[in-house]
């Protein structure tokens with residue numbers, strides 16, 4: 623009987639907005655990153671002109687294999703889901719509020735964006751400045767010198783907890799959003815992070831048109847010359863600009879085909895190609 627009651631409780635829980643808020647971003651991650659992966663696999667010649675790095679560069683420079691990346695992301699997501707469920711069970715995120723008007727929800731999403739950007743900028747920057755934290759935690763994410771979509775959340779579990787889980791919880795609590803609005807916000811943040819690692823500069827991609835912080839901007843951060851710049855993520859470049867860690871980039875044609883994101887300084891010095899996009 624106790625088992626039946628527990629099962630009923632689990633079923634009740636699965637229909638709750640809070641659980642949707644935990645599960646949907648995970649589904650969005652694999653669907654969106656999976657879409658990029660399939661595109662790369664199925665039509666490499668068609669996508670070649672839009673790649674920020676060549677296939678050879680991806681194979682030679684990355685210090686981790688795709689199966690290792692997938693395993694790492696699954697572990698991280700399992701830990702995050704568990705922590706979120708624990709929060710739910712302890713009632714921290716489980717209160718039922720009435721869904722506010724669309725205008726209020728939009729304002730809450732904007733507040734959550736600013737809070738998440740602020741949280742992630744300072745923790746991310748600290749993990750680069752502090753040698754111990756970089757060596758033992760954040761360097762795992764930087765094993766992907768040539769980022770791809772599945773690698774967006776390839777992090778040390780401690781980084782996932784600090785940056786994403788706590789960052790998400792703080793954004794949720796400060797903005798005062800309901801679990802339903804949070805489902806949208808976390809799914810949006812997930813898609814944005816995946817897009818920032820996709821390595822493709824595609825015409826008409828809304829994330830790359832709307833946000834100055836995009837796949838080219840974050841690609842600079844993944845390169846050696848940009849390692850101390852462009853810490854801002856996932857939405858704006860606000861803190862990089864305010865605190866002098868912003869590295870402007872230009873997207874231009876690569877010598878052997880495709881595209882590349884280069885720091886503007888280097889571009890001006892070399893003056894060897896027409897810019898496609900300058901930010």
Ligand SMILES: [Zn+2]
Pocket residue numbers: 746750760764843
């Ligand atoms: Zn970093």
Ligand SMILES: [Zn+2]
Pocket residue numbers: 763769774819840844
């Ligand atoms: Zn990254």
